[in-house]
Amino acid sequence: MKKHTLLLALIFFLMIGTTQAQRTGEKYDREKLEAARVAFITTRLDLTPEQAQKFWPLFNGFNDLRERNLKEMFDLGRIMDDQLSEEDAKSRIARKFELQRKMIVDEEKFVKDLSGVLTYNQIIRLNGLSREFARHIYQRRREDGKK
Structure with a gap:
């Protein structure tokens, strides 16, 4: 389980890094952004592979x-x-x-x-994860823009 979570976290950070490497004003890669969102939500909810497949x-x-x-x-x-x-x-x-x-x-x-x-606790946590992901991407873009 820990290996799976670490792998998802690694994929997430790689995808975020790739997405954020693009300059402001350039078109973003929708597939990479979607993959990053999937990794973000999967990691934050700590989904098992079986849960992820159904979720x-x-x-x-x-x-x-x-x-x-x-x-x-x-x-x-x-x-x-x-x-x-x-x-x-x-x-x-x-x-x-x-x-x-x-x-x-x-x-x-x-x-x-x-x-x-999912458990009801996971369902509750899911509620704000899309907004949290959007905030995370926005903050990363702002930080990259300042560099």
């Missing part, structure tokens, strides 16, 4: 669904022209609430599905 398809499916819903909510808030009828605005707000309710149901199903793979 990632569930996580990726939920994450894709969540991002589609968030994009739709963002698009609903955008006004393309200066005039938006009251009826259209009312409809957009109603759809936004629909999406929010759907996202809660989706998350409840995701947690239920995950509970067969």
Whole structure:
């Protein structure tokens, strides 16, 4: 178990280093960034290989669904022209609430599905890991930019 965790940590740091070696303003390598995110989450949750094999398809499916819903909510808030009828605005707000309710149901199903793979402590820790990873990448980029 320790060897597996050390290997994942090594992969994580190599991927972060490679990702961070790129200069600000250059296009980032999406595959390397995704591999670094996988290593980061796998390491932080201390997933066993069996857990990881079951976890990632569930996580990726939920994450894709969540991002589609968030994009739709963002698009609903955008006004393309200066005039938006009251009826259209009312409809957009109603759809936004629909999406929010759907996202809660989706998350409840995701947690239920995950509970067969992870412990509830791991599920709780998962909550902030995506944000923590984004913060970590941002801080690394800032540090590299100062050098």
